[in-house]
Amino acid sequence: MMSDMTDRLKKDSFYRLPEEIRIEVTDWIRRNFDRTTNYCIRDTAYNLKHLLQKDTEIYLTTFEFCDAMENCGYYAMQVDPEDFIFTAKYRRNTTNK
Numbered sequence: 001m002m003s004d005m006t007d008r009l010k011k012d013s014f015y016r017l018p019e020e021i022r023i024e025v026t027d028w029i030r031r032n033f034d035r036t037t038n039y040c041i042r043d044t045a046y047n048l049k050h051l052l053q054k055d056t057e058i059y060l061t062t063f064e065f066c067d068a069m070e071n072c073g074y075y076a077m078q079v080d081p082e083d084f085i086f087t088a089k090y091r092r093n094t095t096n097k
Helices: 004-011 019-032 045-056 062-071
Strands: 033-044 076-080 083-090
Touching (some): 019 033, 019 045, 045 062, 045 083, 062 076
């Protein structure tokens, strides 16, 4: 039996989005994050997806954003039933729009 999280990830899959949206989101992630070996506890998927929306006007669910981050090679860890943290550090004070 699948977990609720697995069901949500399948339902809200990043791959169900139009290709042009996937490309823009992937480019935004690659411009705005650095890899880390540890999970960054101050930046949750919920908070980061709002930064994406502010910069690109693209709305993603938390689960779609998590899927997009994992697609870019970052590892996610669930911190509560609706949110995740990543092995990624957001580059604050960037002008990478």
